[in-house]
Structures are given as structure tokens and as C-alpha cells.
Amino acid sequence: MTAPLFKGVITALITPLRDGNVDEDALIRLLERQIAAGVHGVVAVGTTGEGGGLTIEEHKRVTSICVETSAGRIKVIAGAGSPATYESIDLARHGKTCGADASLVVTPYYNRPSQAGLVAHFEAVADAVELPLILYNVPARTGVDLSNENVAHLAAHPNIVALKDATGDMSRVSWMHANIGANGGQFDLMSGDDHSALGHMAHGGTGVISVTSNVAPEAMVALYNAAAAGDYATARSWQDRLIGLHKALFLDASPAPAKYALAKLGLCSEEMRLPMLPTCDAAKPGIDAALVAAGVI
Template identity: 45%
Template sequence: MFHGSMVALITPMDASGAVDDRALRDLVEWHIAEGTHAIVAVGTTGESATLTVKEHVAVIRSVVQQVHGRIPVIAGTGANATAEAIELTRAAMEAQADAALLVSPYYNKPTQEGLFQHYSAITDACHFPIILYNVPGRTSGDILPETVARLAKRPNVVGVKEASGKVDRVAEILHLCAIHDASIEVFSGDDGAALAAMAIGARGVISVTANVAPRAMAQMMYAALENDFVLARRINDALVPLHRDLFAESNPIPAKWLLADMQRVGPTIRLPLTPLSESLHVRLRSALQYASSAPLSPAS
């Protein structure tokens, strides 16, 4: 059910700082038209850390309503408090999302046993497809492959977004799951390493780059899923500057600025994040222009 280019969607905001629901729905339509395979609402790139619970749930509902079953919707519902993660995951279930993506608890730095019990409590409370999210650079914690394999034995743990920066993690997770008679899908959480991850068993990418180059990411992932790595590499070569420069400042600062420059959303971003430094404007525009050289077929 979950594969290919899954955009970690930004959350548009108007000049007052409120969520811009119309712009959000327009982005959803653009992604569907461009071939994006799934939408992740209110993840890190969606500024989940600065949305209220009410806003968080409202964004999930809007995305689900606008998608209207055409592609899967994955709701970001992670929190560093297990009870809050359960509350958000239940809200995603009620909104009729297709799955929940739960970042590992940040700041409080649980042990591997704590991580196992955290996710186990969520899966016990919410009979709903769960995707683990490992991003040590954001959380200061690492869900080790052995813990992923333990959790993969739970029937509603269906995937893991692996963003440790270690491509070999994909193969290690799949190997441990196989020898422990468990099943899980692995998704890259690093755009720059996504193609390499696909070559060793990943099923797709939860992507920042797809925010600004959705058709290129979708066609690259489709080519990789079809084992056409010659075409996939050619597309990826055109995307390398975007993969790099979309992290020139903290995500989602560059992606949101570039979408505003493309006149798809307003430029507002919430503190403590700030607008993109002016010195990076030309660099981001150049990276997007270079991406247009990717060998793509017309949008369907």
C-alpha cells in the first residue's frame, strides 16, 4: 500500500500565521496531478512541532478530505509523551487517514527497551497501521535495527522511515526481520540516499524534495521500483543539488521558501524557524532550475 514518492508535505500559512487551508488543498491537488504516491501530513516538514493539537488534527482532516481516497494519506502523530502520541494517532484514525508515522520520542532519550514499550503501547491502543520514524539527528535517539525487528512482529507495525544517514541500515533491518520471521517495509528518510536505499530493498522515500519537484521524485521512485536504475540514476543526477540545498538551513525553511518563490504558498513560517537567508535565494533557484533537466515523461 505504501511505496514510491511519499511527500512530507509542508503546512502553508497565511500572513497572520494561521494554517492556510485553501493553499493546503491546492498543494494536495498538485501532488496528485504530478504523480506523488502518498502524502505525509504534519510530519517534521509540516511544522508539527509548532502546530497546536487542534491545528494538527485539522490539517490531517483537510488532507484526507481533499485526497478523497485517491492516494494514501499518512498522518504524522509522533510525540515524546506516549499518551500524547496515542491521542494524536486516535485522532488520525478518526480522520480516516491510512496510517500514522510516529517519530521516536525526542528530548527525553529513552533506552531501546523504552522505545519498544513506547511503540508497543501505541500499537496496543490503536489498531491502525503504524510506521516507525527514526531520525537521530532530530531526536538524539536511535531506533536500532534489533528494536525495529522486535516491533515488526506486531501486526500493525507496517513500516519504518529510516533517516539515520546510514544506508546499510536498510539491509540490516530487512535481514534481522527475515531471520526473526517478521515483516516490515523500509522507506528512506534521506532524499540524497533514497536511490541507494531502493537498490538494497527500500520501497520508497518520505521526501522533502518532492515538495518542490514532485513529478521528478515520483518518476525516479517508479523507475527504481521497476528496477530501471539507469533511468532512476539519470533523474536523480538532476535532483542532487535540490537534495543538498533543501537542507542548507533547517528543514522546512528552504522547501517552504522555494514553494513561496514558485507562488504555490505564502512565505510565512513559524518561530523559532525564520525565513531563508537572502544569501541562499539564488542557490535554491538554481537547484530547482537544474532539476528541470531531469528526463521526465509528461504528467499523467
């Protein structure tokens, strides 16, 4: 099996807002902080980047800024999720044009297509754009669950190279590791769930697309490096330190808690775009305590 294309800590980067607009200066600061911390990549305008709340023009602008600023130092994955296949194709094409390393395409949400419809959606995007495509399965958000067998089917497409799995089900990554790579081909298995990312890697995963690394990138990189080296005692010690933060960043609707934490660090504002709201007061003490426990502040 060849070396993974996508591995390590890839941050699902928030999109900072100020006065109703994308705060481009803050975006660049956040990206440079990620690069300095040693992350392996970022996702521009995924779910955590409020892809559903930005205009198409803003979406494309943020992706372009991430590509231009990173200048090849880390991988940039263009969020291309949409309930409409034509829009996913448009966003993936922009990712290709601006120089992104891949596109991340979530299962279409709200309209709940059949398994055959999911396969047709991903194949249409992969056929239309010659750019590596990462499947994203997050049933809790989208209302549909891409089956293991259809992940395996899609993995045979030359442009479909990885899966971001946010189900938290370790049996799924074990099945995929055993079955999809059995023919010697390469298909990368990324966790999309910080809570279970360590277990995911132990079962054959290649890394994590992380919300927590927005706030604690160095710690997440240390956790990954230990796990990748087979030093699970050290990896568990990092997980013990971070588990409170993993949970605290979902005490309110994500990414509001991450923005609250980053605002406490002076890196951006808490501003969200409706229907999302800034973190509620009830959640703030829990986030504050988790930041201290994780050594962030």
C-alpha cells in the same frame, strides 16, 4: 512476501501558513498538485509539516483536510510524533477517526529515552490504536537511535508495519531486509532521506518519504518508477538532476527552503512559525540555482 502496504513517493507535506494561521486554501492546492503529479501518498503534519509548531487543534485540522481532500486517491499518513506517549496516542487516534491510512510516530525527541523506553513507547501507541503504524528513526533530530534489533522486535507487532529510516546508512536497510522479512512477513522499509533514497531502494527499500517531492513531485515519481522497474541508469539520471535540490532544501533549517521554493512557484507563502524563520538571504541563491538545475523553473 506480500506486496508492500507503503511504497513509492510519499511527500512529507509542508503546512502553509498565512498571517499566523494555517492557509487551508494553499494546503488544498498543494495536495492537489501532489496527487496530479502521481505521488503515492503524503504525510500530514510530520516534521516537515511543522508538527512541533502547530497547536493540537491545528494539527488535527490539517490531517482531516488532507484525508477529505485526497478522498482515497492517495494514502494519507497522520503525523503522530511527540515526546509524550499519551499525545502520540491522541494524535494516532485522531488519524484513525478521520480516516487516515496510517500514523507516523517518530522516536520521542529531547527526553532521550532508553532502548527499552523506545520499545515501550511504540508498543503503547500500537496497542492503543488499531491503525497501521510507521516507525520513524531520525537520530540527527531526536538525539536517540532506535536499534536494528529493536526495529525487528517491533516489526512483530501486528499494527507496526513499516520504518521510515533517515539515518542514510545503507547497511541498516540491508540488515533489515535480510532479517525482518526472513520469516515471510511484510515490513516496509521507507527512506526518510532524499539524498540516499536511491541507494536505499537498491538495498531493498520500498520508497521514500520525501521533502524534495514538495517541490519536484513529478521528478521524484520518475526516479522511483525507474528504480522500481530495475532501470537504475534512468534512476541515476534523475538523481543527478535532483541531487542539488536535495541538498539545497537543507541550506537553511527545514522546511524553510521548501517553503521558499514553493513561494517562488506561487503556491504558498514563505511564512514559518517561531522559533522557525523564513529562509535566510544567504541560502536563496543556492536554492534558486538548484531549482533551475532540477528543471522546476
